[in-house]
Amino acid sequence: MAARILAAALSLALAAMPARVAAALDMAGVFDSTGPEITISWEYLETPGRKAEMQAVIDGFAAMVDNEFLPRDPHAGIEIVMTDDAAHFASYMRRNYPAIDIPKYGVFVSDGRLVTYSRSGVGTVTSLLLPGLLRDGYDDLPQWAVTGLRTYFEKFYGFWETDAAAGQRVVRFAHGYHNPWRLQDIRLLLPDLKLANLVSDTPTVDGTRYQSQQRLLMIFIWKEGKLPAFMAALRARDRKMYPTYLEAVFGQPLEALQPRFRAFQETILAHWNLVMRTPPSQVYADRATFEAMTASVWR
Known part of the structure; x- marks a missing residue:
């Protein structure tokens, strides 16, 4: 249901x-x-x-x-x-x-x-x-x-x-698009967010900043092409002997994955103005209109 x-x-x-x-x-x-x-x-x-x-x-x-x-x-x-x-x-x-x-x-x-x-x-x-x-x-x-x-x-x-x-x-x-207000919420924390903190049972921030950090992590997983595997791992409760589902999906410990995550954050900052143009969720009349929107933002 x-x-x-x-x-x-x-x-x-x-x-x-x-x-x-x-x-x-x-x-x-x-x-x-x-x-x-x-x-x-x-x-x-x-x-x-x-x-x-x-x-x-x-x-x-x-x-x-x-x-x-x-x-x-x-x-x-x-x-x-x-x-x-x-x-x-x-x-x-x-x-x-x-x-x-x-x-x-x-x-x-x-x-x-x-x-x-x-x-x-x-x-x-x-x-x-x-x-x-x-x-x-x-x-x-x-x-x-x-x-x-x-x-x-x-x-x-x-x-x-x-x-x-x-x-x-x-x-x-x-799907897989940035949410501008979420990024603005954590702008001062970029590009220094640490994966170890984001997957910890004791978060370093709370409220909307915690939510915004976790959304950024999901976007990272999606951009790396790992979202289907991540969902499958959650369904199967399969961490493949790793401490976290994130490490299981990438097949790497957090410290080895951190440079890629930092580079991801740096790329967002480099395209900040385009990211901020991302419009509200909606359905477009046709593919051409949708593609015109995607050309004006950064994904």
Whole structure:
């Protein structure tokens, strides 16, 4: 269920989309959905045909997340309650959950039900739901890994494209982009961040700086082409006799890996102005528009 919650939440933030949509992570392919049903109920507004469109989007994302990131719970489903905007979301929460403060970012999850609204931001939704996703069977993972993965999913981009083989319009998704405010949060610590501190059980910083450091580490893992292997190691609980999952994935002790991590930080500083142009998470009308965005930033 956890993987499907993330997929559904991500999808709901995209607003209306053509029917029969499947999503592919980082241009990796199109997946078919094969899991328990995800149902959507609408509050205050129902545009003809939109429910079926959103169901297709949700199914595509669910299949993508199940295949690429987390194991499937074959017996669980999720009910989606989607409102039109923040005001209607607040009204629904007051009526159905009067004892709970209205969530600041427009997302509420309880007992297999996700409540949100169609204009809530992609990055906000994913970052808020990922902790719950990872707690489903991932309680024993180190905090640095959980925090890094949650904040990594703050940034997603997508674009519409016609898939010739599928004979339909699909949305392609990409990840691995920097989050400007996260980097600004730790600007004075670059390029001197140490891997040993980032994977320690006793962090040297707390709050948003801790989160921002861990996100930077996840971006480093992604840029090194190790993110799939990292996720596989977490799933298998396989550290290959190393003290940390990071060392297991790279096959090196931290001290040997540190020069590469420092060089990564130095490259960010060298491209600082381009990194700061990175826009909010969004879905673009077509590949050309998406590629124009990527040409103006540094990844």
